[in-house]
Amino acid sequence: MKTALGIFKRDVKRLKTNIIAVIVLLGICILPSLYAWFNIAAVWDPYGNTGGIPVAVVNEDKGSSLEGINVNAGEKIVTNLKGNHQMGWKFVDKDKAMDGIKEGDYYAVVYIPKDFSEDMISVATGTITRPEITYYVNEKKNGIAPKITDKGVEAIQTQVNSSFIGTVTGYMTDILKVGEEKASVTKDDIVAGINKTLDNASADLSALSSGISSYQSTIDSAVSLIDANITLAGSVDDSLSGAENRIEGDLSKLKEQHAAIDADKFPDIDKLLTKVENGFDKCLDDLKQAGSMSSDAQDVLTSLKSSLNSVSDSLTSTKSAVDGSIERIDTFRNNEDSLNISDGFVDIINKIISNPKSVSEFMASPVKISTEKVYPVADYGSAMAPFYTTLAIWVGGIIMVAIMKTRVREDDQLRNITPRAAYIGRSLIFIITGLVQALIIGLGNIFFLGMQCKNPLLFMVTCLITSFVFTLIIYTLTVSFGSIGKALCVIWLVLQVAGSGGTYPIEVLPQSFQYMSHFMPFTFACDAMRETVAGVYTPDYITDMLKLLCFVPLSLLLGLVLRNPLRRLNEFFEDRLEDTKFMG
Template structure:
């Protein structure tokens, strides 16, 4: 503690002994205040001098003649009103000069009143309420703030014109109603007028009943929509199941194609085997030698019999296959596909019937008909060819049966020869030979016919039957694929129908609300008309006119003034500040204190001389020199506060608290900037400059933080300016709760941060800072 006081007293004595140093110190205490005072004064009341902002006004409005012969010109009236308005520097000229002045920068803006300005006002009732308009030209290049001021002037002008317009229209309408009442007094039209009122009332009551009907219909429609919407999930499931059935059918058809390929191979082999058997039988008969050699004949006959039996088996298989084809399996597949299509159409019909019952115009969902290819059925020619093949097979089977019978006879004869082998054997052999010779001729003839039939069957099968069946299966497969895609698209369409139903329900709900509101208006008007007609019916002939006069008559000007400004606004200030300079005084005062602290660290060394001290520690050197910065900072705060109060005469409701907040702010700023400089040297000074640059733009000192870019809205709470400004604002405009104490407490957090930087964080950087200072001294410039 002794070293701290010693350093401070040494610094004070040094200033007192050195005149120039003392002058500089005094200047450091006053210069920051000038920064605040000049900025506050320049912003003292900028909107009080808007009369110097020149806006050109030109009118091309033409005179308008009223029904009574009088001439009016509302454009000239607007000009006359502007001449009495001294808040803006209005310059009255013609259109060409006004536009030239805006483009050259002579005028900030120009207002040009069109030639139909008055006529549109007075004829608005008859021309569909086409409003009058003015053209506003604005030079946004000349100054950034001037357009905002001229926009305000233009808005004020527009409001004034709108009031005048409404006043004229309302006055015109009520003038006409007064004329109507006068006409009724002077004519016999009272009866007709009463009848018109009753007709209008009857029409309104009819509209009321019609709206009830609409509302009831909407309720029924909403219920139907909900019912149809509830059925959509079930319909979607049904379509999905149908799509799965079609997919399964297509898979079965694919399997049939594979089966057809295998069957084709089997039939070809069967036909080849039958032909080989026939050739073998013929060869065996030829090799038999017509019974000359019994043993050889017996063996050949046995082989021929075996081949013939194989032929009969192959013919039976082929016959079963062709009979299966003759059952028209393709027609069955076609019928199955048609059933799927019919089921899909029934599902769509259900949806259509539901939408019809609901009375909703659902968008038409076009589902193309599924056309079953005509070639999916076997042609008549193919059927005839199959039947011919079956007849040929039957003939082959009969021939094979004859061959078998003959071979059995020959085998029996040969068996008798083998059994006898005696005196009668020769006779039996002759009989066998005779039998073989007689049967062999028939067998050969039968075999020739069978071979020709086999050749014909192979031609029919290969050239007609197989290609025909292949085309049938391909057509069926393509048709089923198309059906599957169609069902998937339809399922997606049903999902969209659900959205349509939801939209219809929302629309119906909104329509009901609108109808109820319209109905309330109709009933209110109808009630008024009923009261009027009841009064007219109860009144005598002489009294009816008086009743109507009470209803229709009125002062047009009074009505016009009322409708021009039906609502008035009364502004009640909260925390009123008498001028803009007082409003920005907290911001510029805080800014001056930060600038003052920057000037102190820039011109006064932050490191105390340890010589002549008794083993000084780091914290003693820190606080010893800081005491000088603290005292000078408090002098700066006092000077700027006194100038704000007594020189500029800012509005400050709590001068003592204003000084106290400025004192705390000076302490926080000087501590933070001093700590940054002693810890990081020139880098710390640069960092302090960066901080103030960011805070000038984004501390909510002038513009609300809510309208600044997102970056400033996110980071401004991490800087000290907002808290210091909030504390000073409380003393300028008025206190609210504990806002003042809270703001100062939050501000002192940055003073604590400065202590941490100067006493703790600084330690690891001492050697680095010393090294950087030596290198900068080596440059002979820094």
């Protein structure tokens, strides 16, 4: 131990007498902090500065109208975006937008087509077409920007959906109002409205039933006429001509009455009347054929009579169905218990009518998310500070072994230096330099950058312990394996940056990286620093620090025991590298 301390004292004495060495050592102490500070400052609030990301917006929406109300959803989107600073929205025409995204002027393009508003209100027309906004994104320009612009477009979609639902709900609440002069409705108002609808339906069905009776009378007359004409084969042409004219007139009347029927309201009756018309058409075709085939007139007339009888039967079935519907409506109306409307239902209707704006706002966004942050972090820079601080401390260790010598040489004062004494003696200057590096990095994070830190004292202690562990690992690998050890330190750095969970959650990394993270000091140093930054959960902090300190005995085992068998091989490699005059 005395020899080890002697090595350390000699190193300090040499520093005092060499101003250049002092300047270099100061640079070694400061350089890692610059690495950490620049990286942390660069990512301090990236998601708060997305207003500088240019995104083109093309609005070609021509608008539409519904019940006399003009609707232009595209224009409303543009108006809202002009007050939105989440992105750098640029309102241009389509040609400029498409050229711009190819040239890299825009990260993305939002295109609103001509029929956007028309598709928005198609739900009220019966022919529903989903409105569509086309989103073009240039993923080549930057790896992160597309993820940010994706969120901006999702916000537009949410805004449009909420606006649409709110508008439709407001329109429905207006429909529920009985009149401008009435502030609320009663159970009698609702019953009266239902009864009025039923009265209208009953009147329409009664008119249809009367029309069917008239059609049957016409068909009966036509059948009688055909019976008379069957026995008059010699004068069939004249008789058929008269029947044809009569049926054409009746058919014209039937089509006029059929056109007055609401097919949507009475679909079954519409189908039956269509069948009746088809029957009349067949009768006319048969009459015309009979006029040109006098020799077969009797057979044709018999077939015609059969067709008319079939039509008559269809009309009878139709009339029976219509009369049955009228009877059921009358029965329903006469039964007061059929309209058993609860007071609660009436109360809900009145609440909707009394405050339609609140109802439409509720329907547009029925669920409110209340966010309660556990261990809140003020900004992205503070959230990333543990990772970049850990990274800077490791980089500081690599800088030390790249510039400072790990091999201890003998002189007149120190002779017969054992490998263990050399290892311990030279490690002291490395460890102290590493602690100074960590001290500068940690204090700069807190006081220079203004990083959030719930427990500054514990954060500084964590930085110092991390530096001690990292420096010992890097120093030991370099002492044990020389230049190969330095390369191992760089390789390990690369693996830890990718697989320690410092940037992305460890759970989203490939399975191999998740496994390796358990053997990486970065993992435990980052997690321990996060505890001090956002709020300490003592069991986790202690666990992380104990896992980090496990690398100390492993390093000492390699540096003090296992290094000896490798010493000659290491010296051989070092000598061969020095022989090149440009390596080693």
